[in-house]
Amino acid sequence: MAPYQNMEEYNITITNDIKERFSKIIGEIGEDVSRDGLLKTPERAAKAMLFLTQGYQQDAAEILKGAMFEEEYDDMVIIKNIELYSLCEHHMLPFFGKAHVAYIPNGHIVGLSKIPRIVDVFARRLQVQERLTHDILECLNNTLKPKGVAVVIEASHMCMMMRGVQKQNSVTTTSGFRGQFEKIETRNEFLKLIGSDLS
Numbered sequence: 229m230a231p232y233q234n235m236e237e238y239n240i241t242i243t244n245d246i247k248e249r250f251s252k253i254i255g256e257i258g259e260d261v262s263r264d265g266l267l268k269t270p271e272r273a274a275k276a277m278l279f280l281t282q283g284y285q286q287d288a289a290e291i292l293k294g295a296m297f298e299e300e301y302d303d304m305v306i307i308k309n310i311e312l313y314s315l316c317e318h319h320m321l322p323f324f325g326k327a328h329v330a331y332i333p334n335g336h337i338v339g340l341s342k343i344p345r346i347v348d349v350f351a352r353r354l355q356v357q358e359r360l361t362h363d364i365l366e367c368l369n370n371t372l373k374p375k376g377v378a379v380v381i382e383a384s385h386m387c388m389m390m391r392g393v394q395k396q397n398s399v400t401t402t403s404g405f406r407g408q409f410e411k412i413e414t415r416n417e418f419l420k421l422i423g424s425d426l427s
């Protein structure tokens with residue numbers, strides 16, 4: 229950031245830099261970068277790439293801290309079917325699916341929308357599904373300090389669908405449990421409520 233005056237200047241410089249690199253790639257795969265339909269493609273692709281990786285500029289803990297409220301509710305809170313789109317760090321191809329997140333408050337609840345927001349913060353980076361699962365889990369555990377937290381992600385990986393092993397129907401499930409969710413009954417109640425076949 230140091231050589232830039234402000235965030236806007238930084239964004240313009242980065243976008244132009246990525247745009248030039250995409251232009252080169254498009255030429256190198258055998259396309260004519262100057263044909264009408266492709267004229268704006270390097271810039272669009274640069275903006276799309278920056279959108280899909282905007283999580284690097286965001287702080288998930290700060291988002292949670294902005295909407296934590298004292299409340300004596302100590303049953304399970306579940307937000308299920310949170311759609312997510314991420315990029316696998318090996319091929320930079322999308323993986324997408326659903327996250328199911330639960331926590332048991334310990335004096336504080338969090339604004340509901342903040343859970344999907346932090347899922348997006350971590351999903352909009354280069355990821356593996358396992359780390360994405362743990363990033364969400366640890367952020368909630370360390371920031372909200374609940375009695376328990378659980379995260380399940382079910383996702384399909386384009387790098388296994390449109391290339392490589394080319395399997396169209398395989399779904400990868402990852403999960404993480406902390407605190408009271410480490411007890412089998414609590415974990416099973418959560419898995420039952422999200423309709424998972426893991427229980």
Ligand SMILES: Nc1nc2c(ncn2[C@@H]2O[C@H](COP(=O)(O)OP(=O)(O)OP(=O)(O)O)[C@@H](O)[C@H]2O)c(=O)[nH]1
Nearest residue numbers: 316317318323355356357358385387388391392393
């Ligand atoms: N564990 C894990 N693996 C992933 C994820 N996304 C992609 N992969 C895998 O990363 C691996 C990279 O393996 P490599 O052998 O280095 O790459 P590759 O030659 O392109 O492998 P293939 O996909 O089998 O053609 C592949 O097995 C992918 O399926 C993820 O989120 N988690």
Ligand SMILES: [Zn+2]
Nearest residue numbers: 316318319387
């Ligand atoms: Zn991949």
